[in-house]
Amino acid sequence: MGKRRLYIRTFGCQMNVHDSEQLAAILAREGYEGTDRPEEADLIVVNTCSIREKAAQKVYSELGRFRRLKSRSPGLRIAVGGCLAQQRGRELLAVAPHVDLVFGTHQLASVPKLLSHCEPDGGPVLETAFCDRIESLAILAPPLPGAVSAYVTIMQGCDNFCAYCVVPHLRGREQSRPGQEILAEIRSLAESGIREVTLLGQNVNSYGAGTPGGLDFPGLIREIGQVEGIERIRFTTSHPKDLSADLIRCFREVDSLCEHIHLPVQAGSNRVLARMNRGYTREAYLDSVQRLRNDCPDISITSDMIVGFPGETEADFRETLDLMEKIRFDNLFSFKYSPREGTAALTMKEPVAEEVRSERLKILQALQDSHTQERNRLSIGRVEEILVEGVSRTSSRHLTGRTRGNKIVNFAGEERLIGRTVRCRIAQAFLHSLRGELQLPEA
Numbered sequence: 001m002g003k004r005r006l007y008i009r010t011f012g013c014q015m016n017v018h019d020s021e022q023l024a025a026i027l028a029r030e031g032y033e034g035t036d037r038p039e040e041a042d043l044i045v046v047n048t049c050s051i052r053e054k055a056a057q058k059v060y061s062e063l064g065r066f067r068r069l070k071s072r073s074p075g076l077r078i079a080v081g082g083c084l085a086q087q088r089g090r091e092l093l094a095v096a097p098h099v100d101l102v103f104g105t106h107q108l109a110s111v112p113k114l115l116s117h118c119e120p121d122g123g124p125v126l127e128t129a130f131c132d133r134i135e136s137l138a139i140l141a142p143p144l145p146g147a148v149s150a151y152v153t154i155m156q157g158c159d160n161f162c163a164y165c166v167v168p169h170l171r172g173r174e175q176s177r178p179g180q181e182i183l184a185e186i187r188s189l190a191e192s193g194i195r196e197v198t199l200l201g202q203n204v205n206s207y208g209a210g211t212p213g214g215l216d217f218p219g220l221i222r223e224i225g226q227v228e229g230i231e232r233i234r235f236t237t238s239h240p241k242d243l244s245a246d247l248i249r250c251f252r253e254v255d256s257l258c259e260h261i262h263l264p265v266q267a268g269s270n271r272v273l274a275r276m277n278r279g280y281t282r283e284a285y286l287d288s289v290q291r292l293r294n295d296c297p298d299i300s301i302t303s304d305m306i307v308g309f310p311g312e313t314e315a316d317f318r319e320t321l322d323l324m325e326k327i328r329f330d331n332l333f334s335f336k337y338s339p340r341e342g343t344a345a346l347t348m349k350e351p352v353a354e355e356v357r358s359e360r361l362k363i364l365q366a367l368q369d370s371h372t373q374e375r376n377r378l379s380i381g382r383v384e385e386i387l388v389e390g391v392s393r394t395s396s397r398h399l400t401g402r403t404r405g406n407k408i409v410n411f412a413g414e415e416r417l418i419g420r421t422v423r424c425r426i427a428q429a430f431l432h433s434l435r436g437e438l439q440l441p442e443a
Contacts, residue, residue: 003031003032003033004031004033004042005033005034005035005040005041005042006034006035006041006042006043006045007034007035007036007037007038007041007043007044007045008020008023008024008034008045008046009038009044009045009047009062011048011049011058011082012047012048012051012082013051014198014200014236015153015156015201016047016048016083017151018151018152018153019047019082019136020045020047022108022136022139023081023108023136024141025139025141026108026109026112026136026139027112030112038069042076043078043115044076044077044079045079045080045111046059046062046063046066046078046079046080046082047081048080048081048083048084048085049082050082050083050084050086050087050088050166051083051165051166052335052340055084056088060096063078063080063092063096063098063099064096067096067098071098077100077101077118078098078099078101079099079100079101079103079115080092080096080101081102081103081104081105081108082105083105083167083170085102085103085105085128086104086128086170086171087169087170087341089126089128090126093126097124099124100115100118101114101118101124101126101127102125102128103127103128104128105170105172106130106131106134106136106172107127107128107129108139109134109135109139110127134156134175137155137156137175137177138177140188140189143189143192143194146193146390146418146419147194148193148196148387148388148389148419149194149195149196149197149198149232149387149389150189150194150196151197151198152185152186152189152198154177154201154204154220155175155176155177155202155207156171156174156175156201156202157171157173157202158173158174158202159174159206160203160239160277160279162266162276162278163275163277163344163345163348164276164309164337164338164340164343164345165340165343166340166341166342166343167202169342169343171202174202174203174206174209174210176209176210176211176214178214179214179219182224183223186224187227189230190227190228190230193419194229195229195387195419196232196234196387197224197232197233198234198235198236199234200236201235201237203237203242204217204235204237204238205217205235205239205242205243205244206242207220208220216246218244218249218250221233221247221250221257222250222254225255225256225257230256231256231421232256232387232404233257233258234258234260234406236262238262238263240263240265240280241278241279241280243263243288243292248292248295248296249295251292251296251299252295252296258404259298259300259404260299260404260405261292261299261300261301262302263285263289263302263303264304265282265285265303265304265323266306267312267316267319268282268316268321268323268324269282269312269316269317269320270282270283271311271316272316272320275309275310275311276306276345282319282323286326289327298405299405300330300375300405300406302329302330302333303333305333305334305364306334307334307335307336307337307360307361308337308357308360309345309352310345310348310350310352311348311349311350312337317360321363321367324364324367324368328374329368329372329375330371330376330406330407331372332364332365334361334364334365334368336354336358336360336361337352369431372431373431376407376429376430376434377429379407379429379434380426380428380429381425382425382426383423383424384403384404384409384424384426385404385421385422386402386409386411386421386422386423386436387402387420387421388400388413388418388419388420388421389418390418391415391418392410397412398411398412398413399412399413399415399417399418407433407434408432408433408434409424409436410433411424411435411436411437412438413438417438422438423438423439424436424437424438424439425437425439
């Protein structure tokens with residue numbers, strides 16, 4: 001019998017992308033090979049996100065499309081996993097009765113067994129229980145041929161319970177992987193040609209908490225910094241309240257740690273930060289940014305911002321804009337507040353009207369665009385090290401890669417350079433990327 005075809009549709013963040021990579025590795029052992037054409041698939045998996053309602057609506061729309069495929073091919077099996085599956089498992093089965101399997105965020109490793117219980121006439125299978133140990137965290141997803149970078153999950157879950165966030169309810173409490181297990185995975189990736197690793201977790205800088213005798217996050221970074229073949233280390237996401245002096249020193253002391261940090265602030269008003277249960281003040285955040293820039297002057301700082309949180313006044317919003325003016329982030333992911341089931345914010349009074357949220361987001365994003373362009377223009381004339389990732393999406397005649405500060409650079413060059421680190425002089429700066437000129441080594 002030939003191999004069965006697997007199509008995975010992924011919504012959401014980098015952690016979801018890596019979950020899908022791990023699931024593909026799990027199912028490859030069961031005889032599945034990937035396809036990018038859902039109409040060819042024997043199994044379709046929808047890996048969902050539940051951070052915002054818009055993402056949930058996209059999932060339901062996609063499931064409607066796959067229902068038509070199943071009506072033409074009754075042998076097709078459809079599975080739904082991820083955060084939306086964890087949150088709305090039974091509702092998903094009611095809305096989409098053609099789905100065969102709904103599995104939760106702790107059940108990735110169990111998918112082959114759960115699929116075996118999906119009998120043609122036996123009804124759908126639902127499994128969303130949390131586990132004491134998440135087995136899928138240790139699954140190595142082999143990098144694609146020619147890949148130069150890879151994700152590595154170091155922990156899952158969150159203990160912070162921010163008022164707007166569903167992660168602790170859907171991913172569970174924090175679980176850190178053993179340090180030696182992580183290092184073994186990274187050594188294996190290095191041996192397969194990976195040059196850059198991105199460490200993943202909902203709150204990576206609390207890695208190791210509650211694990212006596214194990215590595216903390218700065219200690220883990222220093223150990224990875226000794227792995228031969230790994231030229232670049234990145235991580236996401238960090239919580240400002242857990243940004244330690246030791247982690248800040250790592251940017252100066254660990255050569256392979258890239259000069260970039262994603263440090264979500266969410267709001268610039270102390271009143272709103274307290275209502276969000278973020279655990280820090282704007283003053284503490286500003287101090288953290290100053291300490292980062294003192295130790296690593298070239299560091300690129302990106303962040304997240306929510307506008308229209310319940311109770312946010314015009315004065316609160318102006319404080320957010322003032323914080324942005326003071327920091328001038330390299331980039332910002334910004335969103336209107338979206339009520340999420342099970343969160344503390346859902347019951348808060350003083351909701352902000354939709355039209356006000358929309359207008360505030362428009363103002364904030366325009367300000368950030370000006371800051372991003374300003375920060376990008378500072379790169380013009382500089383020679384940057386670029387890890388070449390592949391052919392540019394905008395032109396087949398150009399290659400693309402990233403600076404150590406995580407800025408996209410497109411430049412003319414031969415495909416033989418893919419996978420190598422090259423030097424480019426930055427000639428032009430745009431809102432979302434830079435244009436570089438390849439610098440040939442001196443004879």
